[in-house]
Amino acid sequence: MSSIPKVTIIIATYNRAPFILEMLQSIHKQTFLDWEALIIDDGCTDNTLEVISPILQQEERFHYYSRIKSYTKGTSGCRNYGLDIAKGDYIIFFDDDDVAHPQNLELCVIELSKDEISFCRYIRTSFFGDFDYSFDYSKEYVSFYIDVNDIEKVLKYELPFNSCAVMWKKKCFKNSRFNEDISYADEWELYTRILSQGIKGISIEKCLFYGRKHTDSITGEFIRNNLNRKTSYYKAILLVLGNLKEKKLLSYSLIRHFIIMSLGFKEYNLFSKIIIILDLSQYKKLKWQLFYVLLPLRLTVYKLKKRIIKK
Incomplete structure (x- = not known):
C-alpha cells in the first residue's frame, strides 16, 4: 500500500458509543486494504473516544478528528471537513451506527476502475437489534448504468441514493459540497445536484451495507x-x-x-x-x-x- 490511500471513508459521529465500534470493526475486516477512515467527532459528550481508542491505537489507517469551528455542527459540516482533508481518489461516507459488508470497498473499486464511471451505487438494507454476520461473498451480480436521465427515479426514491450506498470518484466533489444549512435530506440534495452535472455511474445489485434502525437515528x-x-x-x-x-x-x-x-x-x-x-x-x-x-x-x-x- 502507498502512503496515499486509494479510498477515503468519512464517518461523522455524535454520541454513538454503543454502536460505533461495530462500524469500525466492519471497516477493519474489509477485503480491500488500501483505505483510510476519517472519524469526524461532531462534539461527542459521551464516551465515544474511550470506546474507540483501542482500535485507533491498533490500526493506523483510522484517523480521529474533532470538527473545527469553520464547519457547521452536524453531519453535513463533518462530511465537508472530511472531504477537505481526504487523501483518497475515491470517497465513501459511512454512518457511525451501521455495518459494512466485507467486500464493500473491493467491489466498488473494481467498478470505479472503469474510466467512464464516476460513482458506484449498491444495495443497502436495514436491520434491527443484533446484526447477522452471514455474508454473501459472491462476486456475481447484475449491474446497470445511471446518468442524468435517472434523476427523477432518484428524487422519487425509486432508485434510492442513500449516503452510505455510493462510492464516488473524488473529482465529483471538486465544486460540490453538502449544504450545511440542512440536517436531513442533505445527501439527497447534493447527490442529485452532482448527477445533474451529467456524470455517469453504475449500480450493482448486491447488498454491501446494512443500516441499523433505532429511535435515535436522524x-x-x-x-x-x-x-x-x-x-x-x-x-x-x-x-x-x-x-x-x-x-x-x-x-x-x-x-x-x-x-x-x-x-x-x-x-x-x-x-x-x-x-x-x-x-x-x-x-x-x-x-x-x-x-x-x-x-x-x-x-x-x-x-x-x-x-x-x-x-
Whole structure:
C-alpha cells in the first residue's frame, strides 16, 4: 500500500458509543486494504473516544478528528471537513451506527476502475437489534448504468441514493459540497445536484451495507416529526427544485411529484414557494393551483379505490 490511500471513508459521529465500534470493526475486516477512515467527532459528550481508542491505537489507517469551528455542527459540516482533508481518489461516507459488508470497498473499486464511471451505487438494507454476520461473498451480480436521465427515479426514491450506498470518484466533489444549512435530506440534495452535472455511474445489485434502525437515528427523528429535520427537508426540496429549474431538468411528472409532496409541508407554504421557483405563465400557474386544491379529494378517492380492490 502507498502512503496515499486509494479510498477515503468519512464517518461523522455524535454520541454513538454503543454502536460505533461495530462500524469500525466492519471497516477493519474489509477485503480491500488500501483505505483510510476519517472519524469526524461532531462534539461527542459521551464516551465515544474511550470506546474507540483501542482500535485507533491498533490500526493506523483510522484517523480521529474533532470538527473545527469553520464547519457547521452536524453531519453535513463533518462530511465537508472530511472531504477537505481526504487523501483518497475515491470517497465513501459511512454512518457511525451501521455495518459494512466485507467486500464493500473491493467491489466498488473494481467498478470505479472503469474510466467512464464516476460513482458506484449498491444495495443497502436495514436491520434491527443484533446484526447477522452471514455474508454473501459472491462476486456475481447484475449491474446497470445511471446518468442524468435517472434523476427523477432518484428524487422519487425509486432508485434510492442513500449516503452510505455510493462510492464516488473524488473529482465529483471538486465544486460540490453538502449544504450545511440542512440536517436531513442533505445527501439527497447534493447527490442529485452532482448527477445533474451529467456524470455517469453504475449500480450493482448486491447488498454491501446494512443500516441499523433505532429511535435515535436522524431518520427516526424525522419520522417522529422533529421540527429541525422537517425544516431541513423543506429547504432541501427548494434547493433541488432551484437546481433542476436552472439546468432545465424539470419534467411535468417531477413538478407533479413535488406539488403532491407539498401537501405534507403546508405549515411552510411550500406549494406557493414551488410556484414562485417554477416562474410559470398565468395559465400554467392557475392549472397547478387547481390541481393542488383538488388534490386532497383525489387522494381520498384513490385510497378508497385501493381498499375496494383489496376486498
